[in-house]
Amino acid sequence: TKQSLIELLENSQHFKKLYDERYQLILKCEKCGSENLHQEEDVLDTWFSSALWPFGTLGWPEKTQDLDTFYPTSLLITGFDIIFFWVARMIMMGTKFTDNVPFEDVYIHALVRDEKGEKMSKTKGNVIDPLEMAEKYGADALRFTLTALAAQGRDIRLSEKRIEGYKHFSNKIWNASKFVLTNSQNVDIKPVESLNLSLEDKWILTAFEKALEKSSNDLENYRYNDYANTIYDFFWHDYCDWYIELTKERIYKGSQEEKETALSVLNYILRESLKLLHPIMPFITEEIYQYLPIKETEFLAVAPYPEFRQDFVFEKEYRFVEDLKEMIVSIRTVRSDFNIEPTRKLNVRLKPSSKEIEENLKKLANQIKLLIKAEDLTIDPQAAKKDTEVVTVSKLGESFIDLAGILDIQKEIQRQEKLLQEVEKSIKISEGKLSNENFVNKAPPNVVEKEKQLYEELKQKREKILSILSMLKNY
Template sequence: MLGDTAVAVNPNDERYKDLIGKRVRLPLAPEKRIDINGNEVSNLIPIIADEYVDPAFGSGAVKITPAHDPNDFEVGKRHNLPMVIVMDESAHINENGGEFKGLYRYEARQKIVEKLKELGLLEKEEDHIHNVGHSQRSKEIVEPYLSNQWFVDTKKLADKAIKVVEDGQIKFIPEGWVKTYLNWMYNIREWCISRQIWWGHRIPIWYCKDCNHTNPFNDDSYASLEEKIIFNLYADGKIGQIFCVEDVLSILKDKNFTHPEKTNLEFYEKIVFGEKTSQFESKDSLIKLLENSDKFEKVYNERYKIKLKCEKCGSENLHQEEDVLDTWFSSALWPFGTLGWPSRKDDLAVFYPTSLLVTGFDIIFFWVARMIMMGTKFTNDVPFKDVYIHALVRDEKGEKMSKTKGNVIDPLEMAEKYGSDALRFTLASLAAQGRDIRLSEKRIEGYKHFSNKIWNASKFVLINSEDYDGKANLESLSLSIEDYWILTKLNKTIENSTKELENYRYNEYANILYDFFWHDYCDWYIELSKERIYKGSPEEKKTALTVLNFVLRESLKLLHPIMPYITEEIYGYLKNKDSEVLAVAPYPKVLESFNNEENYQFIEDLKNLISSVRNVRSDFSIEPTRKLNIRIKAKDIAVKEKLKWLQNQIKALIKAESLEVSTDIEKTSTEIAVVSDLGEVFVDLQGIVDIEKEIERQKKALADIEKSIKIAEGKLSNENFVNKAPPQVVEKERQLYQELKEKREKILNIIKMLESSRVLKDLKKFLI
């Protein structure tokens, strides 16, 4: 209040139209205050009209404090209002506060309210909900405060940065972030680059104490190497200290420091690491060399006073700006600054621009946009081609992690407990574009099991490959049905996973590899290959091991980007390595010659057949150890022959007591039929399942599910629930409803199968 310089009303508010342009007296404020320009400001302040004011809120008249409120600051600029600061940097009232001078902010506010009551100027007190900014670290209330700062006119830099994105020179993944970026760039404001903190790059500005001139010094301001070194030492805050030769060399090694005749890096490489190295193995010999060549003794053994001179008056009475650069200013120079710009052209030509930037959406404005602006300004080129915006990692409830909430998952602890590979794979598998990651320790633990699966599967292959020399060529072998299937599946996996990787869909990439290795390679191919490994001929065993090792090697390559440690370790034990180190091994390519769609589809259909038999066990609660009598009616002779080739493997996978394969068998009264693309499967339930009791049990389960479906339908048909309940609750209910309908369909099918067996049994009795 003490800093108010106007009262604002809406120009369309009929209540106050006659008052616009008149003045009111500001109570409690001294008659004369001093604004930021040193001018006197009266306590008679104008009534102004501005659209900022909401006439429906409160009285419709708003006091304007330009020096202590961001919105009021904008109003003040529009109306050329004086800006009066009433606090010092310690939040105590200053001279502009009159009788309240010296009071701390909270005490001053209390005293002002008391004074207004005393003068009869306080109409009423009300509680208001208000957003008050707090410091993240100290938790103190932040007071808006005008101060002198350094700014970059980013509007001059924005045009190029907008154009390179609109023209497609830079792509955002997901593409939706382009709109966010452009919206900010088209409405960009000046960038405050000065910070009042302890650490950072000091702003290279010096103020002349004699003529008040502002001096923007840099390396180019000095001609000699000695002057350049002194300037750099001074800019680093080391003037006044005793220098050692290491201080000088640290400057010489800086790629951004330029020798007047040759770059410092060339100097350093030739003098320090080059042919003359043996001449100065010790510090003394190096000092002697430097003394004899460019007279560096002043630099490392004297105390220096200020050597800089004012560009305007020549005075040495200078004071450097104490503020440091915003960390994002330094970071914005990173893509080319790290490559020795502007003096080192070779590295820039090779490594700039980079291909990909991976970052979070929360720093698109802070970092990404500014790197693009700086890159297009100083190198006339983009800093990178693609920007991948990854998700934020939240806790399992979707809340942002914070120490205060106590929901932080420490990656170092997780890596120690479950392994780095499991942690990496978890994050990759959850990294869907445009969706935050909900991370829980259970998920990481789950992917530790995947690491164990990789290890155990590899151990199985390696143990059984003791006599395998790794030299066999796939092309020279007689491959079986299952061999062609896994090789075709591998080709599909390479093609699909590579496509996802190139398109930055890391979750799809990870999940494709997970499914292939665990389900196809381990659950199916290893199991199908055991018959040949343990009971096959030497040639059959050799073929199975060759394919097993080949697919394992290629799988390790595919997994290596996400799981580098376990894959590198296992790769070292392989006998069929195609490089000493996995990290530099050739990435897998599709081998078209091993694609065989006919055999691929046969095994896929066989997997479904075996899964259907396993489902019978589950549906009828048959113990896993109970052996079943199975008969398969193949749809044709070709299928029959293939099933017979794999008969022992199928028998083992479905845990059958007996397995008959034919084309001309019919279902009996004690069997239930399961339909598959390869034919019908008859499972004999005699002595295992009481059909009547099972029908009764299934009907009871069906009745329970029907009740649950009605409850779910009631909720989802209720508009109040759908519109007012949290979206995640509604979605969960929809998922439950869908699951219940699927369960109902499954039970109906089971009842149908059981009743068909009962009808057949009754019919058989009748015929007898």
Template sequence: MAAKTLPKGYEPADVESRWRAYWEENKTFTPDVDAEGQPYSIVIPPPNVTGQLHIGHALNLTLQDILCRYNRQQGRKVLWVPGMDHAGIATQNVVERKLATEGLKREDLGREKFIERVWEWKEEYGGKILNQIRRLGCSVDWTRERFTMDEGLSRAVREVFVQLYEEGLIYKGDYIVNWCPRCNTALADDEVDHSAEKGALHYITYKLEDGSGDITIATTRPETMLADTAIAVHPEDERFNHLIGKYAILPLVGRRLIIIGDKYVDREFGTGCLKVTPAHDMNDWELGRKHNLEVISILNEDGTLNEKAGEFAGMTCPDARKKIIGMLEEAGHLVRIDEHEHNVGHCYRCKTVIEPFVSTQWFVAVKSLAEEAAKAVEDGRTKIYPASWNKTYFHWLDNIRDWCISRQLWWGHRIPAWTCEECGELVVSRQDPTTCPKCGASRLVQDEDVLDTWFSSALWPFTTMGWPDKTRELEQFYPTSCLSTGFDILFFWVARMMMMGLHFLDKVPFNDVYIHALVRDGEGKKMSKSTGNVIDPLIMCDKYGTDSLRLTLAALAAMGRDVKLAEERIEGYRHFMNKMWNAARFAMMNLPEEVPAVDVRDASSVADRWILTRIEEVKDAVQEAIEGYRFNDAAQAIYNFTWREFCDWYLEMIKGDLNGEDEARKAMTQKVLHTVLSELLTLAHPIIPFITEEIYATLPGHEDADLASERYPERRPECRMAGVVEHMQLLQDVIVSVRNIRGELNIKPSLPLDVLVRTTDDATRDFLIDHQDLIVALARVQSVTAGTDVVAPKACASHVVSGNEVFVPLIGAVDFDVELARMDKELGKVDKVLSGIEKKLANTSFVENAPAEVVEGERAKAAELQEKKEKLARLQQRLRDAMA
């Protein structure tokens, strides 16, 4: 698969396309259902057929892929099911807009022809997102791709509907729903996006019928008063409870309104009196049912007023509101108008303001289903990560209302219900009926509505595995192991899958639910096209490589914390790819075609013993992190080990052994290098699959290997060598101390130095002397002297490391006067800039009026400069002490 050697530079595009094709052609990710191994399964949250990959998708897909690739490494048979959702409203809107360019409406085609056009669009343009998912390297089983309207899922949807209807859990009736005038369809409660908007509170007086006075109400929607059928007051409100049972007269209309008492009324809001409009307010609907009030609907489906609105018929709500306010004011009924901020509901698809609207709809009675879904989390059958989302989950289930599942669309699963035109019998059937079971007539008309898209999505975990048939996939892979999803569909989807899975299979649909965070921009702001701060994952893949994006997302995916993503972070992780690539090239230049057949457990050099110990610790860290959904900890463990330990230290320390004449030591180092690099690539593979595959397949002995099929590195507890990490830390500290002194005092890298170490004990002395070759090579010194009796030389710089004192003589290495003058000059520059910033921060006008991020930026600069100033002062004092 891979070339025999690695090119000089890493070019992601070619590597990624080759490995994607290889995995798919070889069905690498298609599990053998009958194979041994514990099952592990995930169903992909099905993206809309109209969808395009955004950064939130990229995060969630990356995390799911990490879980799937890691669990394959653990020897489990892993099934990750891909697929798409038919997205009723969104898809119908797309096709209707396309028809509009041809001067057509769906009504011009008729239902059947329109559906044909939607399927044509789906085949040609739909599903673009699946190829984008491929771009991310997702290890899904493409042989089991599903669509919520494919034949198998359609049969399952129909079976569920009929069963629930037969059980009395699906019913049809007139009810108030959220209505989108733009999409001309009902919406479920959780398909409504609420946002705070500035509006107005209108105070209107209604005369009492008996002439004894009037009563004033406050409303944000005066146009709905045309549909008022009562006024409500709190029964314990002494200001108004004496009016209960009396009547008021509705201004402009003249209708008698009963005054009722109900504890629902908020005595503190407005005047404490509430106009009741059962047809156009969700809470008023409940009051209307409770008090048996008349329901008057004044709206058409398109949001205009109907004939029951009298002279306002045909007007839009805003136009009617304006006219009504004028007429109320002229008639003396308008007391005042106050500014008022309130929550306004919008369609989650087209963002049109929704209208509470009474219509005939189909509903699922969810109370009993919701109780079971709550119990499953309470008793631990399903665990939610992070657990802080449990409260939100329970709150929604505790306050759930019956689910409106009918949609006034043509694209979707048509409701399997027919009405007999002869006798009115309602027939709900698994098969299309030909005659009425009651009267035998053949004139049956199917319900025009389709099911809510979320109805079929709620069945996704088990219908994708063949239910209602008893398949091997269902037997092996249900319940699924984990669901990774965003918090925004915790109610849309997660809770509903719990209800349906428990009801139809008596099992939870997933053992774990991982709620991933929201991806924000680098400053923590929500990404939006209007703001212009959106990061396109596909552009990032083209620019920096897919692995760079994946590693960035994983490294930032701390549980329960939003991801702050800036392009600079992705670019930074691209440098990591280069680092890993160059390390691999170095390894290959120093490895023979056949790796020496020696046992790494016999390694004797401190470098080999240390790196073998550390790779064992990293195995534990990565495993614990991924299994605990701490993806950021896994990514950081791999990043830190690769860059700071394997590349920066180990590869430098072994150059002497690789180039030396001790063949036995060289062979052992080659074996350790090959072993550790191979295992590091395996550990990193779930997060960065492409570069690790390419390098792994190029290493000696792996020419025909596919890393995606390799097992997690075996444990070698005998390689965890006591004290070796501490010994290596001492060596590193001594070397870093010398490097720091050289850098701080501007000593040329080529100038050889001497180093002396006053040790705390003889054992430390012996260790440093035994490994002075490493100190000489890595610290670029010419001699090392160590001992408990070492005396600090005159004019030296020093550092203390673990109680041991490191001394570097400075005579001949530093021109003290020149260096002190240089530091004085640098201090002057720092002081000047710092003074300017401090004056700016002392200016109250700047601090109060400048954007918060600008002020914080200036404070950060000031802190950085102050730290630099103090460091320079310390260095000057060190030089003066050395001169004394």
């Protein structure tokens, strides 16, 4: 029995001798060989000295200038696993020896996990080496990825695909800067305050101030992911996708004054955007900054951070261009919905809803024509729908897109009805999964969530197809 085996081993001198030889640690004095040793009692655990760090590094217990200048600090950044070991003890020691807490705020950063939310380990083979990622995609892309995913209260689910995605953002910054700087050669770049600004100039200045105000508030409140995403959305979408495209007409075909104004604003927004991006992406932003025609300091790292400027906020012009974007997107959507090739030019008529809107549309007629890829663009407040046209409605008015000779209506109806059948079949499959208790309760949470998202996307797609079919049948 187990008990008899234990008794046998306990009474075995051979076993005891073997055990002592192999496992018993016998401590002896190195000099005299004595085993009569006494353990040191004047010992503190390692966190005790760490608890003194906020003021111990500044010369305490002496009254030094560093201590007066830098203590207490404003923020401690740490992980949740050492809140008691380190954070609490720093607060206790700071209160005891300096009568002041060592910091006002504690930011508990996220843990980095794999894309499925599992802890990284070599055994699982899901470790992402940051040095390898930096070598492959650039340190800036890696830094931006981690910042963009660092939502408060949530761990970071990191995957190589995400890092690769933000590598594209680095490329976007580089290519946009190259476009601006190449076209700025031999052009007199002037301060924005001295320029005769256009509608789109006032719009981008206002958009930047809004992005600056929001990102600064996010930064002050430690919402680093919101800070990163606000800058990302502004630079990629507002600056690159819209403003650069809107300025091309003036750069390539405008007067000298129009060209100088467009490029001066482009350079100003680029410089200020580099400042916002620099804390996250220091390498690419510093490199580009060195080529700017107007720099405030020798190095971007020591340039003043942008401050909100109320004089660069033009709400009326901002609202108009935002509504214009909606109108342009609605026309582009028609092209996409009806599968019209991107190279095919359209004939479009715009019916503005007011005289002021009509005048503004006429000011930007060439830019609009370029952005919607129109062969002919007419702005007519008296326009009425023709039989060969489809209509889109936006805040600025109605858009009539002529499909004569472009679209075979009956074939398009058949194509859309076929798409509808496929979508409805997929919806039934998804509904079957989500109504199955075994799937909902036993499948991994991320798989169930993904299926729910797919189901919602399919329903939206069905509504979109039904809307298109209704439009075609009323054509």
